[in-house]
Amino acid sequence: MKNKKNILIIIFVFAAxxxxxxxxxxxxxRAVDACIAGSQKLSETKITDLxxxxxxxxxxxxxxxx
Numbered sequence: 001m002k003n004k005k006n007i008l009i010i011i012f013v014f015a016a017x018x019x020x021x022x023x024x025x026x027x028x029x030r031a032v033d034a035c036i037a038g039s040q041k042l043s044e045t046k047i048t049d050l051x052x053x054x055x056x057x058x059x060x061x062x063x064x065x066x
Contacts (some may be wrong), residue, residue, distance in 0.1 A: 032057045 035057035036050065 028061065031061050035061065 036053050039053055039057070049064060
């Protein structure tokens with residue numbers, strides 16, 4: 001009985017670790033997507049290089065988090 005409990009605890013810990021590692025960047029990616037969409041709507045001159053816009057948004061969001 002005790003071994004079964006320990007095995008279940010280990011399985012749940014590994015499952016939690018996998019879940020956290022897979023979804024830890026989810027909010028950051030959503031914030032970057034929102035930033036890009038907002039810059040497309042607000043900018044008078046439409047941004048044509050999405051990679052440049054993405055890099056700018058990532059830098060700004062990372063700077064705000066620090």
